[in-house]
Amino acid sequence: MDFLFSIEMAEAVINGILLGGLLALLALGLNLIFGVIDVTWICYAELIMVGMYGMYFLVTVYGVPIPLAVIACIALVAVLGMALHYIVIEPLLNAAPINQLLATGGVLFFLQSFATVAFGIEFRNLGIRLPVLEVGDMFISYPRLIAFGAALVGMVLVYLFLTRTYTGIAIRAIAQDRQIMTLMGVDSRRIYLITSALGGGLAGLGACVLVLQYDVHPFVGLSFGPITFLICVLGGLGNLIGGFIAAFVFAEIIAIGSLASDLEWGYVLAFGFFIVMMFIRPGGLLARRS
Amino acid sequence: MSLSRNQILGGVGILALVLLPFVYHSAYPLHILILILIWSFAYTSWSMMGRFGLVSLGHGGFMGVGAYVTALMWNHLGVSPWIGIPIAMVTAGVLALIVAYPCFRFRITGHYFALVTLALSGIVLQVITATRDWTGGSLGYTPERTKGSGLAALQFTDKETWYLIALAVWVVGLAIWHFVDRSMARYAMEAISEDEDASAAAGVNVTAEKLKITVLSAVMTALAGALYCQYQMFISPDTVSGIAVSLQMVFAVVVGGIYVSLGPTVGAIITILMAEGLRIGFGTKAVGWDNLVYGVLLVVFIIFLPKGILGSLLDLRRKPAAAKPAKAAA
Numbered sequence A: 001m002d003f004l005f006s007i008e009m010a011e012a013v014i015n016g017i018l019l020g021g022l023l024a025l026l027a028l029g030l031n032l033i034f035g036v037i038d039v040t041w042i043c044y045a046e047l048i049m050v051g052m053y054g055m056y057f058l059v060t061v062y063g064v065p066i067p068l069a070v071i072a073c074i075a076l077v078a079v080l081g082m083a084l085h086y087i088v089i090e091p092l093l094n095a096a097p098i099n100q101l102l103a104t105g106g107v108l109f110f111l112q113s114f115a116t117v118a119f120g121i122e123f124r125n126l127g128i129r130l131p132v133l134e135v136g137d138m139f140i141s142y143p144r145l146i147a148f149g150a151a152l153v154g155m156v157l158v159y160l161f162l163t164r165t166y167t168g169i170a171i172r173a174i175a176q177d178r179q180i181m182t183l184m185g186v187d188s189r190r191i192y193l194i195t196s197a198l199g200g201g202l203a204g205l206g207a208c209v210l211v212l213q214y215d216v217h218p219f220v221g222l223s224f225g226p227i228t229f230l231i232c233v234l235g236g237l238g239n240l241i242g243g244f245i246a247a248f249v250f251a252e253i254i255a256i257g258s259l260a261s262d263l264e265w266g267y268v269l270a271f272g273f274f275i276v277m278m279f280i281r282p283g284g285l286l287a288r289r290s
Numbered sequence B: 001m002s003l004s005r006n007q008i009l010g011g012v013g014i015l016a017l018v019l020l021p022f023v024y025h026s027a028y029p030l031h032i033l034i035l036i037l038i039w040s041f042a043y044t045s046w047s048m049m050g051r052f053g054l055v056s057l058g059h060g061g062f063m064g065v066g067a068y069v070t071a072l073m074w075n076h077l078g079v080s081p082w083i084g085i086p087i088a089m090v091t092a093g094v095l096a097l098i099v100a101y102p103c104f105r106f107r108i109t110g111h112y113f114a115l116v117t118l119a120l121s122g123i124v125l126q127v128i129t130a131t132r133d134w135t136g137g138s139l140g141y142t143p144e145r146t147k148g149s150g151l152a153a154l155q156f157t158d159k160e161t162w163y164l165i166a167l168a169v170w171v172v173g174l175a176i177w178h179f180v181d182r183s184m185a186r187y188a189m190e191a192i193s194e195d196e197d198a199s200a201a202a203g204v205n206v207t208a209e210k211l212k213i214t215v216l217s218a219v220m221t222a223l224a225g226a227l228y229c230q231y232q233m234f235i236s237p238d239t240v241s242g243i244a245v246s247l248q249m250v251f252a253v254v255v256g257g258i259y260v261s262l263g264p265t266v267g268a269i270i271t272i273l274m275a276e277g278l279r280i281g282f283g284t285k286a287v288g289w290d291n292l293v294y295g296v297l298l299v300v301f302i303i304f305l306p307k308g309i310l311g312s313l314l315d316l317r318r319k320p321a322a323a324k325p326a327k328a329a330a
Helices: A007-037 A044-061 A066-092 A097-119 A142-164 A166-176 A178-183 A188-213 A221-235 A240-260 A263-280 B005-023 B027-050 B059-077 B081-105 B110-130 B159-182 B184-194 B196-201 B206-232 B243-256 B263-286 B289-304 B308-318 B320-329
Strands: A132-135 A138-141
Touching: A007 A044, A007 A138, A007 A142, A007 A166, A007 A188, A007 A221, A007 A240, A044 A066, A044 A097, A044 A188, A044 A221, A066 A097, A066 A188, A066 B289, A097 A221, A097 B110, A097 B243, A097 B289, A132 A142, A138 A142, A142 A166, A142 A188, A166 A178, A166 A188, A178 A188, A221 A240, A221 A263, A221 B110, A221 B243, A240 A263, A263 B081, A263 B110, B005 B159, B027 B059, B027 B159, B027 B206, B027 B243, B027 B263, B059 B081, B059 B110, B059 B206, B059 B243, B081 B110, B081 B206, B110 B243, B159 B184, B159 B206, B184 B196, B184 B206, B196 B206, B243 B263, B243 B289, B243 B308, B263 B289, B263 B308
Parallel strands: none
Antiparallel strands: A132 A138
């Protein structure tokens, strides 16, 4: 029982919560896209990768101040999201869902190899070394705290947008019933584009936060992309609150699981947990069983 | 006439392929042909379930199991691949059963099925990486060269032998495809992919039919992985398992044609020739370009030619007039 209350355990739990905030932010954008447009962007993590490169080049190569770079980066990925919707998703809106999934899989290949061709396969980072916060005997890294804070701010902003503005309400309405809303005079094409931009923007924010902690390389998306999907599915695709809770559950499993052994085992545990949960609650954590 | 024109053409084609290495000895083209045959077999295995709308992103996992179980048994236990490969195939089949049974039982379909199987290939990749003391982790793994009989260890130095083995397996793969195509299982699966409830009401055992095809597909994919391992004598988690390999399978099949027997083969020919062509033409500068082209093609194909190259060509030949409006509708 000593193990359960050790300082390492407390550190793992706190790191899990911080990681959870970050994962929740990543899952939020993807979930929004799914809930509203009913497509899965399998290349979502690659959009984040592009955003991370954007941050890297703006900050280290062109010396743009960080706040400006963050705004530019969010805008860049938002535009990418709109382009993705306009070029790839719109022609496939009425195709089989699996075709949409595969087409965005093609975009995944494209973005990955585009980054390889354009930027090479070196690992790059911002070169900013932030201090480590010491609380008691625990060490908590500043980038993780910043990530957690930014994730919370981002999520609150999205929540306010969805509940307080006309466009936000239209987005939520269309997620509930796509046929009726068109009859009610909501332009679904416009709403879809706005949602894609919003989902892209969230990916951009995620990129700004991730680049503080991780090196950028063309395949960085593969290291957190799959986990983001699983979180969305575990929370129930399109269910924003479910995704939020699932992110923390997943993050704690990874943090505590990897405490006992390697980080990989944390992931294995999390993936295994996901598969088992799919059998117990196929509709997501918050779904009522029919 | 007892044989149809297609059967004669097929027979002549296979005979020509069997005779090829005895007439033509150049090593590099043979190497490419072997790779094409092995991957064609893997893609055919994937398309066995893919054509019925069961899109699995877990086949990278099955392939990894096939390759690693065979190699690990040989290196650590000294078990010959002749026994190791069947064990690896059974392992992949059991794994498929464990994941697929609850999926089908609880009606996890479409997106959700793809994502559950995605988690499976993630697990296999992470387990291979995590058990690096045995598997070499992400650095890759090499089956030990045999000191005794090459036949017992399934290790051959000459390309001709490998070519014939790969050809035989590929032909068997196509035969299985045709066998399924003519069986009742195909009608059951087509009914299921249209409407599960209706086909269950019509007396189709939905779960059992889907399980049969899934396990068959997983077992075949494991065989492809084991063959790839024995031929290349080097495997790494990135080349035989994980999500990238799963997507690569899906891509090749979609480009070649998912609903026709030779579609996956055409997909393998196109993708491998393109990758090799770019590699020879541009050398190290080509890193990434092949996937860049793949990605664009995948998107273009799904939007404009969802039946793939071979599927669309066959459509054109069969009904030149009807093909055009059909395309416009899609």
